[in-house]
Amino acid sequence: MKLYATVLLLCASFAGAMDNGVLTGDWRGEIENGYLNLDLRTGEWDSFHMGFQLDLDLLDGFDRGQLRKRADMRFTYRHEAGELVFEGRNYNDKLRGEFTFTVSQDYLDDLAAMGYENPSTSKTLGLAVHNVTTAYIGEVHDMGFQDISLGKLIAFRVHEVTADFIDEMHQLGFNSISAGKLIAFRVHDIGRDYIEEIHDLGFSEITPGKIIAFKVHGIDRETAQGFKEMGYELSPSKMIAFQVHGIDAAYIQSFKDKGLELSSSKVVAFKVHGVTTKYLDAMAEVGYDDLSPNKIIAFKVHGIDADFVRDLEARGIEGLSPNKLLQKKIMD
Numbered sequence: 001m002k003l004y005a006t007v008l009l010l011c012a013s014f015a016g017a018m019d020n021g022v023l024t025g026d027w028r029g030e031i032e033n034g035y036l037n038l039d040l041r042t043g044e045w046d047s048f049h050m051g052f053q054l055d056l057d058l059l060d061g062f063d064r065g066q067l068r069k070r071a072d073m074r075f076t077y078r079h080e081a082g083e084l085v086f087e088g089r090n091y092n093d094k095l096r097g098e099f100t101f102t103v104s105q106d107y108l109d110d111l112a113a114m115g116y117e118n119p120s121t122s123k124t125l126g127l128a129v130h131n132v133t134t135a136y137i138g139e140v141h142d143m144g145f146q147d148i149s150l151g152k153l154i155a156f157r158v159h160e161v162t163a164d165f166i167d168e169m170h171q172l173g174f175n176s177i178s179a180g181k182l183i184a185f186r187v188h189d190i191g192r193d194y195i196e197e198i199h200d201l202g203f204s205e206i207t208p209g210k211i212i213a214f215k216v217h218g219i220d221r222e223t224a225q226g227f228k229e230m231g232y233e234l235s236p237s238k239m240i241a242f243q244v245h246g247i248d249a250a251y252i253q254s255f256k257d258k259g260l261e262l263s264s265s266k267v268v269a270f271k272v273h274g275v276t277t278k279y280l281d282a283m284a285e286v287g288y289d290d291l292s293p294n295k296i297i298a299f300k301v302h303g304i305d306a307d308f309v310r311d312l313e314a315r316g317i318e319g320l321s322p323n324k325l326l327q328k329k330i331m332d
Helices: 064-068 103-115 121-129 132-141 148-158 162-170 178-189 192-202 208-216 221-229 237-243 249-256 264-273 277-285 293-301 307-313 322-331
Strands: 005-011 021-032 035-041 051-055 073-077 082-091 092-104
Touching: 021 121, 051 121, 064 178, 073 121, 082 121, 092 103, 092 121, 103 132, 121 148, 132 148, 132 237, 148 178, 162 178, 178 208, 192 208, 208 237, 221 237, 237 264, 249 264, 249 293, 264 293, 277 293, 307 322
Parallel strands: none
Antiparallel strands: 005 051, 021 035, 021 092, 035 051, 073 082, 082 092
16 A cells, blocks of 8 residues: 655644635645655744645646646645645746645544544644545554544554554553554554564563663663673663663673672662762772772762862861761761
């Protein structure tokens, strides 16, 4: 099946448009790889507008020969939702003119029977150019999304959320996945192969939200194996935290070389608060060379460094225990 439309920008409504089942305005377009890139607007050109692509083969009356010369043109995009008529001219391969979209009352009646009362004309135009048919809506409803909004249905079409894709996600254990998460799966190219890869890592109960976070932060089988080689069997949340904060084997090994065997939570806390071996060496030089991980984190949280200790020594304050040093910093 040909792609009917790919969204570039979809605004909530058209400024100044009368919601009487007919929408008029100006259009501009350019041809690219067999598609017409369109920008439809009403009112001023800095007002609300809708941008999308249409396959040239779907435009009745579109004459490609007219692209080689300045000529008047008239062509139509017909859909179950209504008829979109374009009139205009070719100006040096820049097409522009006026459009008229007329809603199909039969389509509106069918929508009403499916629970969608009185959609705006601009919303119906969005349904038309993104090929949201009543058959497609019925398929989505049958997959458990009876209350899905028209806006989400448009997003489903834009990101190719099909009944087959929904069924596949159900088969993989995501029986209660939301419409928003399905769209996010498509946006981030999450499909069966990736999900099964994550399940094989021992995360068979992972949530859609965590799967999305895994994909966003580049977590895969190789990443998980790397964490294991560091000595950590991580939960999904900890794995995400390691990735987010850029924790790698070299960072962990640097502390092992200092005799510090850190839990995953402590590793994250060290990274968040900027603990490095350079910091530990500097603190050791001023007499604090046997600090626990908790004390190291507390020192960093309160801004205790070697310069602070030296400043105290210059004032005649020396040999404070870690707890006393913390109290001094808090009181100063």
